[in-house]
Amino acid sequence: MTLRIRTIARLTGIREATLRAWERRYGFPRPHRNESNYRVYTRDEVENIRRVAKLIEEGLAVSEAIAQVQSTPVGELPVREQLEERFWSAVMVLDGDEADRVLGEAQASMEVEPYVDTLLMPLLREMGQRLDIAREHLASALIRQRLRALLLAGDSRPDGPRVVLACPERDTHEGGLLALGLHLKRKGWRVTLLGADTPAEALHAACQQVRPELVALSCVRKREAEELRQVLQAAVEACAPALVVVGGPGAREHLKTLFSVGAQYAETTEELVALWQQARGALNRT
Template sequence: MNTSISPTVATAELFPIREVARQTGINPVTLRAWERRYGLIQPQRSAKGHRLYTPEHIAQIRQVLSWLERGVAVSQVKRLLEDAADIHNIEDSPWRAQQEQWLTWIEQLAEQKLDTAFKQAMALYPPETLCQHLFQPVLNRLQEYWTLTDGARVEQVFFMTWLRTQLASRIAHNNTLHSSAPLLVSSLAEQTMQPHLWLCAWLISYSECPVRVLEWPIPTADLSLAVNRLRPRALLLHSSQRLNLEQLRSSLSNIHCPVLLSGQAVKIHQTELLELAQLTCSIEPLQAYHQLLELQLLQSH
């Protein structure tokens, strides 16, 4: 049962839900869903019924995140927190079942089912968890399937279009919450739909940072023009294809903000990129996101 407190009681160590969301990265909708559906993180209540969290609650939220990052379903976390069960005692990850279900819906072109499943997942899990345990594995399996299967182009176009629409919508909404200098995400590949570019942008949009996405490829010679006009806090370049490194090196000399490169191009040019000291490199979206955090490029300006 939640505990109400009197307004006369000192509340120096109690935090409203929006402050907790800021500290932990878990949005209020998700915190309320955890509490209502699974009995996780039971806050105190003010005299007017507002949720108030203690430092212990915040520590519990971080424990929940720790379990989610290890592939545990949110429905299992409460038991694990209570009896400190070891992760190795848990049967096959429940994420596997979700991945299989999504693959079936993609094969069926079942847009409404994907819409509903995504909304439910967003209410329960932080974006990092969804990226690691749902989107990334599904995309990896789809890529392998599309490479080996004839006639899979319809499924590919369907899912890529759906994914871009969903992620772009949430990025646009999150951008309305911030007015500071943006992080610019730009494609260097000839492909017009690169899911990992959009996953990077989507993850970043949940930090204290607006995101501008230039999805269509821009000649490396024109990158400095985009940077001069948008004045971003940093530039994240993405490509899944081989690059013209000489052109990239020349362009970087005219860009005066931190530059990161992500995508399979990093693996393709692993040795050559070591010569570009001013360039920070990562392959996967989560790795790029964490590097931006470590470089403190996503803080509010």
């Protein structure tokens, strides 16, 4: 599959005129010409352009970035970087089968937690900046499928603490929530995953049924402080008396608002568990 220069420019952020100038000055990239004499780019060429764009963002001059990419083919990169480049390359041309194949190869060669923390989650965080909507949907769906399968395959202790995981209403990015559930399950927690776009009424029903000790909410969607206050206030009331811990970039911007409604904030699984232990210790002392 090949792509036209207009598509390459849109996906990489490199203007068509710039790509043509690089071709004249540096001999990079080297597109083919189709029957209509339009420039078309192969998957490997698309990936090399993306690598150059990334190096420029990191501060390299154009000539240095192009030289580095030309001197280090994808096959000579460290294994994890090769997998990342192959994944992005497949997604760029909307080859879902190849992208999923790459994720499968990575899973077979890595332990579960490094696979999640050093490959899947960084890919998920980067795609909003790298991809258009169609490609982001394709890529995020593949990664969420992997995370969900890992979560369902894990065992938890039958007497472990219970946690309910959800994204608040109108928040649909559940990748981080799935990774959190996986980590907690591997620590022995019993996980009830409600997932994306969960209204307060659903949180209340779930808490009434399973009586969790902790409710973790992932807020990725950006909201104004007042909107977030209303959403979290409803969630805290719906989940009482369980501790509510919130994470994600949508909450990080409004910590004062978050604390004002009685919720806590955590960046990592370890911080979340520590907050639960503190709350449990305080309750036992009381």
